[in-house]
Amino acid sequence: MTIRISVINPNTTSSMTALIEGEARRVAGPGTVVTGRTPAMGPASIESHYDEALAVPGLLEVIxxxxxxxxFVLACFGDPGLDAAREVASRPVIGIAEAAMKTASLLGRSFSVVTTLSRTVGRAWDLARVYGLERQCAGVHACDIPVLELEEDRDRTYGVILAFAKTAMAQDGSDAIVLGCAGMAGLPELLTAELGVPVVDGVAAATVMAEGLVRQGLRPSTHGELAPPPPKAYTGLLAGFGRR
Amino acid sequence: MTIRISVINPNTTSSMTALIEGEARRVAGPGTVVTGRTPAMGPASIESHYDEALAVPGLLEVIxxxxxxxxFVLACFGDPGLDAAREVASRPVIGIAEAAMKTASLLGRSFSVVTTLSRTVGRAWDLARVYGLERQCAGVHACDIPVLELEEDRDRTYGVILAFAKTAMAQDGSDAIVLGCAGMAGLPELLTAELGVPVVDGVAAATVMAEGLVRQGLRPSTHGELAPPPPKAYTGLLAGFGRR
Amino acid sequence: MTIRISVINPNTTSSMTALIEGEARRVAGPGTVVTGRTPAMGPASIESHYDEALAVPGLLEVIxxxxxxxxFVLACFGDPGLDAAREVASRPVIGIAEAAMKTASLLGRSFSVVTTLSRTVGRAWDLARVYGLERQCAGVHACDIPVLELEEDRDRTYGVILAFAKTAMAQDGSDAIVLGCAGMAGLPELLTAELGVPVVDGVAAATVMAEGLVRQGLRPSTHGELAPPPPKAYTGLLAGFGRR
Amino acid sequence: MTIRISVINPNTTSSMTALIEGEARRVAGPGTVVTGRTPAMGPASIESHYDEALAVPGLLEVIxxxxxxxxFVLACFGDPGLDAAREVASRPVIGIAEAAMKTASLLGRSFSVVTTLSRTVGRAWDLARVYGLERQCAGVHACDIPVLELEEDRDRTYGVILAFAKTAMAQDGSDAIVLGCAGMAGLPELLTAELGVPVVDGVAAATVMAEGLVRQGLRPSTHGELAPPPPKAYTGLLAGFGRR
Amino acid sequence: MTIRISVINPNTTSSMTALIEGEARRVAGPGTVVTGRTPAMGPASIESHYDEALAVPGLLEVIxxxxxxxxFVLACFGDPGLDAAREVASRPVIGIAEAAMKTASLLGRSFSVVTTLSRTVGRAWDLARVYGLERQCAGVHACDIPVLELEEDRDRTYGVILAFAKTAMAQDGSDAIVLGCAGMAGLPELLTAELGVPVVDGVAAATVMAEGLVRQGLRPSTHGELAPPPPKAYTGLLAGFGRR
Amino acid sequence: MTIRISVINPNTTSSMTALIEGEARRVAGPGTVVTGRTPAMGPASIESHYDEALAVPGLLEVIxxxxxxxxFVLACFGDPGLDAAREVASRPVIGIAEAAMKTASLLGRSFSVVTTLSRTVGRAWDLARVYGLERQCAGVHACDIPVLELEEDRDRTYGVILAFAKTAMAQDGSDAIVLGCAGMAGLPELLTAELGVPVVDGVAAATVMAEGLVRQGLRPSTHGELAPPPPKAYTGLLAGFGRR
Structure with a gap:
């Protein structure tokens, strides 16, 4: 059985799509085909509620x-549009925040999240609550590197994240680290080795979770609120979204 | 002091905008100017996570x-894009679900929500949780009238909602009713009289709440995550959203 | 329509009543008449569970x-006797803690409370929980100025509260301030200007909330536990409370 | 060591005080002296938030x-004025709702409360939450016998409570019963025998809990908010409460 | 890379081990070797807290x-000894209740659990709470078939579980089913087809989750409480457990 | 009436049994007979999930x-096997963590736990949650003295615990201390005197709670999940546990 996983980068920066695709391939099983996808509309990076909301049309179009x-894997740590994506996909869709947190919950008492910008810290906490992991999430720490700079100097990025991870563990008393941005893909192996605790990357976690659902033959329930949305008129710039 | 409140109908159906505007005017104080707004893009009604996500660009544009x-008042019971709206508005933005539930919490032990479609029941519960009113929300009941049919036969609509409200109170042991759709605006006075308990309409509740914030001189905090979003490149259909 | 709001100072110190009345008038809408009320029995200030319990008969008598x-507005941050007040009033009664916290919840991710005495910190947390805002309340900080000294030297009071507010925001990572004592009325405008974040005073918040309920025609539900209390014999000093 | 326990009936009906005193004596250890106390002011029975608030001055005076x-044991299932009582007593004070619920939590998965009037059901749930037993409290059921009628025809009272207890267990899937009114004292032995599950009476539970604290030499902490209240001026009818 | 997964049946009935092994093999990826394991000591089936506690030494010995x-996969829906197993394994250990519930949480709004005996219902709720899925678990329903009878007449077992699943969905308003016993392995495909909603079997869910952790190179954290237990003297029947 | 309380030391170190027995006798009422019990199998001390799980067979055998x-009193702060013990005992069984935390909850706003090893801190938090006291538990602090060393130099032990208790109160803002290990029995009187706040020892707290249940004639409910476990075949080393 060939399993096809589309890993969607919800922002429009294609170098980040390539990074994410690589991380997904690293952990995918034999016989799984991973493809990175970049939306045709939306923000170059997601660093506010505004960006997050405006990234959703593009990723829905991809699906x-x-x-x-x-x-599908949604490779932004805000899990933007996850419920809407499940409605239109009728196939498994995994957000990387959900995947990373639920994976970390299997590995220790509590985890700390190391994320990019301070203004996204609240969003990470919101997701921890929605996923029922508020007690296991011991802290969310922003290293305040803008998303697109994560790629520019990988050595510096690695050093900063390592330092924040150490501080987080000491302050929070946690025993695992969750990387809170898709742009941190590629770092967990090195960090795990150096920190001596599990370091979870959401892209990797979501990829194996997506494969697992496919192997079990499981899809989002169409019995209730995740049934395909009722068709209707759409107007203006978004008129195309009304068509099926 | 003249206070200007824009009441945004997040769907593109202008008859509903008129209905909402009327309800807001009914409760606004002397000297307050209420204006209804209809977005230029998006779905004709909001009945799924998909519709809700795709209503957000249009309402952000209005703001x-x-x-x-x-x-601003956001007149859809899913409170779509509320955080993003607060970021770009830098002025008070009140969602009608938040307003209705927080108002009902001042009036009794618990409230029941009467909403439109079954598939939105989960979303109403999510909002009750986010707003800290999970314990006071005693039940969410869908009358399964599609949003745009609410207007068609107001007598039938009234009768159905009255029946659901009675059932809800009996089943839930609640002592107040929250109307779970902007399209139910205009009904609370009659329902309150007939049911003998407070019936809260979110459009009315949000309008007086918005006025109250303006009178107190309060705006969303720009200190943290609700600061204006950082400017950046947007591409494709949504390129206009990158401009400031 | 003239709206009449009685702002009750639950302690017996009339200079504080005047202060509170002024703050309520500052934010009330055109056509609203605000009257301050001082009880005829009870403690000169409320600084313990004991004081709070013994303030209730006096405020119930006023109602x-x-x-x-x-x-009615109950202008003590412990919201003393709020449920009992709603039973006997059969009209809206708003406590200033409930009003302040629910208002702050519309303005940012989280708020810090700056209150008077350390021994009331637990009570503020209890209220945050009862009102469903435990997660949004990021901290409660006592400046340890006794209630009646707040008025004596307003400059010093202002300085101390400003300092505590700054510390609170830094420690708690909050983006709004709630003033945790009716005796701090009059300070929010200056503090908002200096701190650059919303500063919510409960007296102002409760006043506009009370007006809003009146405009919507909403009263406490008499369907359930807030129905008027059943009449019965009262004895001793409190015999008068049995009469209707 | 002689242990002296004062069992306070917070209402002013002395026949109920006698009933309660008897139940406390039934379970007290050898060498423990139990005395029933009736306040000199307040309501003849407690059946509303209003009654409960106005019962507090009388019981504080007794202490x-x-x-x-x-x-001290406070023998009203609303645990009125418990924090204030602990402040002024500087000795253990146990409320019967707290005692009954914490005792039931040692005996099974979940308990149902059988109480008097429907309008007190919400209060029972509030207490379950405050005491951290919201999940173990599986239901609160009102038999709608007014408090003072409980005594009038004990056979009828027993029959009604038995019937409600059976219904409660079936509906809630609970495996223990908590009697939700001090006026139900004297019934648990018979009910336990007939129902085949533990039936907890708060007066009995609180009495042994109070003895246990005395034997351990434990008193309310005076380190924080339960320290004796600061002295101050009281006026009007309640002027006597300012004296020490 | 060959991945070796040991699927431990915590009871001592080897026919059940064979059933579980088959279900795990059905979903395992290419290149994964699945082996069923039966402990050498303990109860023939797990149907009480007593059985569950006494199953733990045997499964720890297997590890x-x-x-x-x-x-490792622990194939009993009570997830017995999961923390202890992680301490001694120093490799991923997945309990089937945790796996099934976390998997169901990816597929819909809420799930219902169909389990064996009524007396284990409380334990299933406890686990839902520990795993943060209390809100998504909409109900736990016992079909009251003893564990070892599940195998005896698979047609009858299928029919009973199908009926309970239908009832559960109707009563709970849920949109997915979790099978609450390892002995129900082998049924999910048929049930999914007939019910039209996702049906999650914990053995399958845990197997793919275990593989996923191995592919990501993740192990339980040894930084905190899941570090290998400190060696010490053990006495009596269990003396062997002190040796390393 | 003579009341017989068996105080079970879940580890196999008999000097600790003697210590615990003494503490229980100190607080037991006149006419109560306290007997310490040591299991015939299991670990010499309990310092991991592994030890805790393997202590359970021995204590079940004692019962x-x-x-x-x-x-019965179970004198280990992890309350190992408490539910299983209640099933087989059909008489009251009190764990010392449950007893200590529920007792501390009667004495102040919040308590801090001082325990032995860092790796058990998470377990103490889990229990606080299970017992509904998560909010009142303000902190758990490990002094990192191994359990069996607590007895070796009581003066040093006292000094270390005193220092940790002071730190805990300052950091946590708590107003009571809970001793988080049965091996700390004997210390609370001295600590209470020196710290000026209530210090609760679980062995003492559980002993009076057990007596209280006996005096009230209350036993674990046999109606639901705590009914005696169904008999069945046990094999291997644990075969004896299948016999009744």
């Missing part, structure tokens, strides 16, 4: 047009 | 272009 | 004897 | 004047 | 003696 | 063989 994929 | 308003 | 008011 | 007691 | 496995 | 006791 609507991808009939091949068996499952 | 961005309305420099006159002292405060 | 019983005030047939003119359309709504 | 202030009783220098002999080693510990 | 201690299995140096080959890359990860 | 099964002790037909004389009216109630």
């Amino acid at each position: 609507r047009e991808d009939a091949e994929a068996d499952a | 961005r272009e309305d420099a006159e308003a002292d405060a | 019983r004897e005030d047939a003119e008011a359309d709504a | 202030r004047e009783d220098a002999e007691a080693d510990a | 201690r003696e299995d140096a080959e496995a890359d990860a | 099964r063989e002790d037909a004389e006791a009216d109630a």
Whole structure:
């Protein structure tokens, strides 16, 4: 059985898509085909509620047009548009925040999140609550590197994240680290080795979770609120979203 | 002091905008100017996570272009894009679900929500949790009238909602009713009289709450995550949202 | 429509009543008449559970004897006797802690409370929990100025509260301030200007909330536990409370 | 060591005081002296928030004047004025709702409360939450017998409570019963025998809990908010409460 | 890379081990070797807290003696001894209740659990709370078939579980089913087809989760409480557990 | 009435049994007979989830063989096997963590726990949550003295615990201390005197709680999940546990 996983980068920066695709491939099982996808509309990076909201049309369009994929990964730590994505996909969709936190919950008492900007800290806490992991999330720490700078100097990025991870563990008394941005993909192996605790990257975690659902033959329930949305008129710039 | 409140209908159906505007005017104080606004893009009604996500660009555009308003009301019971709206508005923005639930919490032990479609029940519960009113929300009941049919036959609508409200109170042991759709505006007075308990309409509740914030001189905090979003490149259909 | 709001100072110090009345008038809408009320029995200030419990008979008496008011504000941050007050008033009664916290929840991610005495910190947390805002309340900080000294040297009071507010925001990572004592009325405008974040005073917040309920025609539900209390024999000093 | 327990009936009906005193004596250890106390002011029974608030001055007076007691039991299921009582007593004070619920929590998965009037159901739930037993409290059921009628026809009272207890267990899936009114004292032995599950009476539970604290030499902490209240001027009918 | 998963049946009935092994193999990826393990001591089935506690030594012994496995699945829905197992394994250990509930949480708004005996219902709720899924778990329903009878007549078992699943969905308003016993392995495909909603079996869910952790190179944290237990003297029947 | 309390030391170190027995006798009422019990199998001390799980068979055996006791105390702060113990005892069983925390909750706003090893801190938090006291537990502090060293130099032990208790109160803002290990029995009187706040020892707290249940005639409910476990075959080393 070939399993096809589309890993969607919800922002429009294609170098980040390549990074994410690589991380997903590293952990995918034999016989799984991973494809990175970049939306045709939306923000270059996601660093506010505003950006997050405006990234959703683009990623929904990707899903609507991808009939091949068996499952999708949404590679932004805010899990933007996750419920809407599940409605239109009718196939498994995994957000990387959900995947990373639920994976970390299998590995220790509590985890600390190391994320990018301070203004996204509240959003990470909101997600921890929605996913029922408020007690296991011991802290969320922003290193205040803008998303697109994560890629520019990987050595500096590594050093900063390592330092924040150490501080987080000491302050929070946690025993695992969650990387709170898709742009940190590629770092967990080195960090795990150096920190001596599990370091979870959401892209990797979501990829194996998506594969696992496909192997079990499980899809989002269409019995209740995740059934396909009722068709209707859409107007203006977004008129295309009304078509099926 | 003249207070200007823009009441945004997040869907694109202008008859509903008129209905909402009327309800807001009914409760606004002397000297307050209420204006209804309809977005130029998006779905004709909001009945899924998909619709809700795709209503957000349109309402954000309305806010961005309305420099006159002292405060905004978002008149959809899903409170779509509320955080993003507060970021770009830098003025009070009140969602009608938040307003209705927080108002009902002042009036009794617990309230029941009567909403439109079954598939939105979960969303109403999510909001009750986010607003800290999970314990006071005693039940959410869907009358399964599609949003745009609410207007068509107001007598039938009234009768159905009355029946659901009675059932809700009996089943839930609640002592107040929250109307869970902007399209139910205009009904609370009659319902309050007939049911003998407070019936809260979110449009009315949000309008007086918005006025109250303006009178107190309070705006969303720009100290943390609700600061204006950092400017950046946007591409494709949504390129206009990158401009300031 | 003239709206009459009685603002009750639950302690017996009339200079504080005047201060509170002034703050309420500052934010009340055109056509609203605000009257301050001082009870005829009880403690000179409220600084313990004991004081709070013994302030309740006096404020209930004020409500019983005030047939003119359309709504009441209870101007003590412990919201003493709020449920009992709603039972006997059959009109809206708003406590300033409830009002302040619910207002702050509209303005940012989280708020810090600056209150008077350390021994009341636990009570403020209890109220945050009862009102469902435990997660948004990021900290409660006592400046340890006794209630009646707040008025004596307003400059010193202002300086101390400013300093505590700054510390609170830094420690708690909050983006709004709630003033945790009716005796701090009059300070929020200056503090908002200096701190650059919303500063919420409960007396102002409760006043506009009370007006808003009156405009919506909403009263406490008499369907359940807030129905008027059943009449019965009262004895001793409190015999008068049995009469209707 | 003689242990002296004062069991305070917070209402002014002395026949109920006698009933309560008897139940406390039934379970007290050898060498423990139990005395029932009736306040000199307040309501004849407690059936509303209003009654509950106005019962507090009377019970605080009883505590202030009783220098002999080693510990106090507050025998009303609303636990009125419990924090204030602990402040002025500086000795253990146990409320019967707290005692009954914490005792039931040692005996099974969950308990149902059978109480008197429907309008007190919410208060019972509030207490379950405050005491951290919201999950173990599976239901609160009102038999709608007014408090003072409980005594009038004990056979009928027993029959009604038995029936409600059976219904409660079936509906709630609970495995223990808590009697939700001091006036139900004297019934638990018979009910336990007939129902085949533990039936907890708060007066009995609080009495042994009070004894246990005395034997351990434990008193309310005076380090924080339960320290004796600061002295101050009291006026009007309640002027006597300012004296020490 | 060959991945070796040991699937431990915590009871001593080897026919059940075979059933579980088959279900795990059905979903395992290419290149994964699944081995069923039966303990040498303990109860024939787990149907009480007593049985569950006494199953733990046997499963810990299996883990201690299995140096080959890359990860372990604990195939009893009570997740017995999960923390202790993680301490001694130093490799991933997944309990089937945790796996099933966390998997169901990816597929819909809420799930219902269909389990064996009524007396285990409380334990399932406890686990839902520990795993942060109390809100998503909409109900736990016992079909009251003893564990070892599940195998005896698979047609009858299928029919009973199907009926309970339908009832559960109707009563709970849930949109997914979790099978609450390892002995129900093998049924999810048929049930999913007939019910039209996702049906999650914990053995399958845990197997793919275990594989996923191995592929990511993640192990339980040894930084905190899951570090290997300190060696010490053990006496009596259990003396062997002190040796390393 | 003679009340017989068996105080079970869940580890196999008999000097600790003697210490615990003495503490229980100090607080037991006149006419109560306290007997310390040491299991015949299991670990010399309990310092990991592994030790805790393997202590359970030994303590269950003690209960099964002790037909004389009216109630049992489990004297390990992890409350190991508490539910299983209640099933087989059919008489009251009180864990010292449950007893200590529920007792401390009667004495102040919040308590801090001082325990032995850092790796048990998480377990103490878990129990606080299970017992509904998560909010009142203000902190858990490990002094990192191994359990069996607590007895070796009581002066040093006292000094270390005193220092940790002072730090805990300052950091946590708590007003009571809970001693988080049975091996700290004997210290609370001195500590209470020196710290000026209530210091609760679980062995003492559990002993009076057990007596209280016996005096009230209350036993664990056999109606639901705490009914005696169904008999069945046990194999291997644990075969004896299948016999009744």
